[in-house]
Amino acid sequence: MYKKRRSLNQIKEEISYQVLRDKLPETWVIHEYGPDYGIDCVIELFDYIDEERTMAETLGENFFVQLKASSSIEYCTRRSYPRGNVAKGSLNENKTEYIDIKVAKFQLEMSELLTVQSMGLAVPVLLILVDTNTRQAYFVCLNDYIDKVLEPEDARYFEKASKTIYIPTQNEILNQEESLTALRAYGKRSKMYGAFGMFHYQKKEIERGLGLAAFNSEEDIQNKIKMISRFVETAIRQDIWSGHEFWKPIAWSRTDLEDLKQNLDAGIDEEHQAHFLEHCNVHVWHKLTNLGNMYEELVREWYLPTFLAQLTSYPEPGVPVVLAKA
Structure with a gap:
């Protein structure tokens, strides 16, 4: 008769949770799943809300x-x-120049990759790899890896039994605020996609008010100014403006919205109202909608084992990332 036993895999799994818990802020919560169907846990972000650090809020x-x-x-x-x-x-690679990136290799079953792909872009799934010898943990966003690395390099990847994932060792998880920037940005991803959709809707309605759409608004200009005021209020309330301080276009758009609010609170002279609407369309909401384009082309490549990611993912402390598109 055998006594209870623990397999090596069970021991490693327990170590991985211990290491991950130690690497994350004490306020963050790890919600473990039961049977493993490809997702092991969800990490929910909390921050202290008082100086004494006695209460944390989601x-x-x-x-x-x-x-x-x-x-x-x-x-x-x-x-x-x-x-x-x-x-x-x-x-289409330019092989006259290159960067050698230090990586950790890990083989993932195709079923796990396809599960991630089926979850869509707004739900970030991170592969976190724990080295049980050194107690180090590394991350890479699988949603982005599939679209930006796996599919371009192997269009028939889904026919394979598994694929090797290359995780930059620069993506080490450390319980230091600067090292948590990436994880905080992934936590905010669903809010970003929600805001992008709203900005596109608002821009279309502003264009309608300017007579630039297929079906244009018949309302007077006062109602159009009220519409802009409403749009500014809802845009500023979006919880996307913090957590991306090192990405400069976010700060630019927030400043634009705050400037609009000040002008609206002060009142727009009748003779300047048409120009104000035009400014909102071609300047403020053009940049707001372009945030989504930049997010797809630039931000989703952050922290991947790619040339562009090496240039944009690891800025010096206090140095903002610009990389804005017109």
Whole structure:
């Protein structure tokens, strides 16, 4: 008769949770799932709300995790070249220049990758790999990896039994605020996509008010100004303006909205109202809707094992990332 036993895999799984718990802020909550169907846990973000640090409040932000542990991780370098935008066409690399990126390799079953892909873009799923020897933990966003690395390099990847994932070792999780920037940004992703959709709707209605749409508004200009006021209020209330301080376009758009609110509170002279509407359309809401374009092309490539990610994902402390598109 055997006594109760624990397998090595069970021991490694427990170690991986211990390591992850130690690497995250004490206020963050790890919600573990029961049977493992590809997602191991959800991490919910909380922050203290008082100076004495006696009470923490949820931010309404979270990200999903595939948590893996290994005592025999293979570390190597992955050569990455400048390339065209893979969202627009096939992979086109410039092999006259390159960066060798230090990575940790891990093999993921295709069923796990397809599960992540089926969850869509607004639900970030992070592969977190724990080295049980060194107690280090590394992350990569699988949603972005599939679209920006896996599919461009292997269009028939889904026919394979598994794929090797290359995780930059620069993506180490440390319980230090600067090192948590990426995780906080992933936690805010669903809010970002919600805001992008709203900005596009608002811009279309402003264009309608200016007579630029297929079906245009017949309302007088006073009602159009009221509409802008409403749009400004709802845009400012979006919980996206903090957490991306190092990405400069976010700060620019927030400043634009605050300037509009000040002008609206002061009142828009009748002779300037038409110009004000035009300014909202071609300047403020053009930049707001362009945030979504930049997010797809630039932000979703952050922290991946790619050439562009090396240039944009690891800024020096206090140095903002610009990379704005017209």
